[in-house]
Amino acid sequence: MEAWPPYVFPTPQGVASALAGTASRGMLALAVWGSLRRLWVGYAIALVSGTVIGVLMAHARWFKNTFGLLVLGLQTLPSICWLPLAILWFGLSEKAIVFVVVMGAFLSIALAAEDGIRNTPGVFVQAARNLGAGGPRLYRTVILPSALPSFVTGMKLGWSFAWRSLMAGELIYAVPGLGYLLMMGRELNDMNQVVGVISVIMLTGLLTDKLVFSVMERALRARWGNQPGR
């Protein structure tokens, strides 16, 4: 008895055996590893550059009025649109995809860092200066921690943009990764593999959320109470 043929929507057993097959040939691990490596490299670059740009935007008016405006404009551009440019710059290489990932993530990280720093309550700065904090120390002990709730929100948003950009990039441009595996499923008309890889992509996103960001958010809620940033 079947409601629809398996090439329209596969059975759980079919998906499981397709995944088991891909896994046994070592391809699944290779794909997950390849995607995650690109993701973390790109995300790490985005985290560092986004933070630096966010700090600059928060403090230097000239920077905010020039580069900051550009950042806002760029935010409206889906990051996969950078792929053609990246391929012209870096050639058909890993670097091109990593570049797309960076462009997807760093904007929201920069904007969140700027927002968090700008919204540091004045009384925190006054209280800290009054107790002898100043210069880089004031920054480290008060302004950065105070910006943390906003920054973590930006990190999470940046991560999800990075993940989407990476999948889009891998679908278009063949390198060992989950996107490529997905595309191969389509080329082989193998619905089991398509759905299998989709579930692996979802699972990876879910795990990152639970293992990384939920932990951070819980730590913030413990400190700030139910309204981080207030």
Added chain:
Amino acid sequence: MNLELRNASRVFSRPGRIVEAIAGIDMSIRRGEFVCLVGPSGCGKTTILHLLAGLDRPTSGEVLADGRPITRPDPGRVLIFQDAALFPWLSVRANVEFGLRMLDMPKRERDSRVDDLLEMVHLSRFSHSWVHELSGGMKQRVALARALAVDPAVLLLDEPFGALDAITRDRLHQELQELWMRSTKTVLFVTHNVREAAVLADRIVVMSRSPGRIVSEHRVEIPRPRQMEDPGIMPLARLVMQDLEEDRDD
């Protein structure tokens, strides 16, 4: 530490207008004196505190500590804010410890000092709590401990008990008086509650509404420690209230 304002004015420019917060204030506070500054909201009381804390500079005139101009904040003069301004990312303990860290005090010394302070403000049990877990009164106690940690000669308090219930406030009045009587600290306490001023102060300075000027001064001779219910408090509070009312009629 002796504090003094000489013909001090502070003007703020806001979009489209200029606000004169205080105008030509002359005031001095002797070392070890407890002065309460009362006045209507927006009369520049907080501006005076910020000037004395070194968080702001006068537009004209002078602000002096022991005869020297105050140009920047100093742990010798600590301001306690209306809403406590505790750091939410630090535990109660780490908040109290903050100023000591800034002074680069060794860890062992810091630890024992923080223990003493927490005991003094009856919060030893909450040493490892987060700020948002505390009640308003407890937050102000932590703010007091954080300020006292650096052993300032001057305490500046900006309506610290304004948002508290009467019972908590009365208890904190007792604690603050006891603490002050045991020390040689100079205190400037800003409030709009005239009875609170009568309970706490050696001298009450009354300010007019914007721009802030000094209208009158009252010396308080009632023996300490005082309480809200003491017989001398109400008559004195009424006198101060009259000064405030007259200012309103002008």
